[in-house]
Amino acid sequence: MSDLERSALRAARRSGHLGAPESADSQEDGWLITYLDVITLLLVMFVVMLALSGGPSGMPGTDEIVETKTSPPVVATDEDRLAEPKVETDKDPAAEPQADPAAAFAEQASQFLREAGLSGQVDVVRQDGGVSLRIGSEVLFASGTAELSNDGMRQLEQLTPLLAQTDYRLEVAGHTDNRPIRSERYPSNWELSSARAASVVRLFLAEGIAANRMRASGYADTKPVARNDTERGRERNRRVELVLRPGVNNTES
Secondary structure (H helix, E strand, O other), X not given: OOHHHHHHHHHHHHHHHHOOOOOHHHHHOHHHHHHHXXXXXXXXHHHHHHHHOOOOXXXXXXXXXXXXXXXXXXXXXXXXXHHOOOOOOOOOHHHOOOOOHHHHHHHHHHHHHHHHOOOOOEEEEEEOOEEEEEEEHHHHEOOOOOOEOHHHHHHHHHHHHHHHOOOOEEEEEEEOOOOOOOOOOOOOHHHHHXXXXXXXXXXXXHOOOOHHHEEEEEOOOOOOOOOOOOHHHHXXXXXXXXXXXXXXXXXXX
């Protein structure tokens, strides 16, 4: 036997003596190796799927897509409006400027007179919270009398529709100049001014103006609107005024 063969034989014998037989524990732990292999395969599959899906947001190399949704417009319901808080102010309603009914009626009267062609014969005057329609006595009466002339009656009849548009109290006021009058019928300007006012009231009654709205007053020469030392001034003082004021119907004479 050669030296080479003898060396191989000795090596085989040593290997046979050193080899350890399989134990029972080694056989029982064989399932653990298979389980670890399965877990490893699952992890590999998870990594592959994660890579194909683009990876989680925030990872380097991936783009984050932000989806913006537009909310539909909010429509307020009646319940929402009732639930809204009310804003209170310190404004006092009584302190706010109120519409002036007398001013409105004055404008209405001016417009009426323009359309009726009377704006040059009847003046609209604001006074004492009311409106006065001022008419010269020469248009209505002859000198020293209280009987309405035909022209005077026509003029007053033209004013009746304007007076009927409102329920203001109506005072018919007669005025004279300061020149004294002494006649059997009119001993003074008091009687003359009062009689002229009464004549106008009777005409308005015939035209349908309610009696409880009106009264006749005579002021003689106590309320002049011009000087009595000139003829022009005395002419202006001889007048009849239809004074309209808001308020309850007047039942006095």
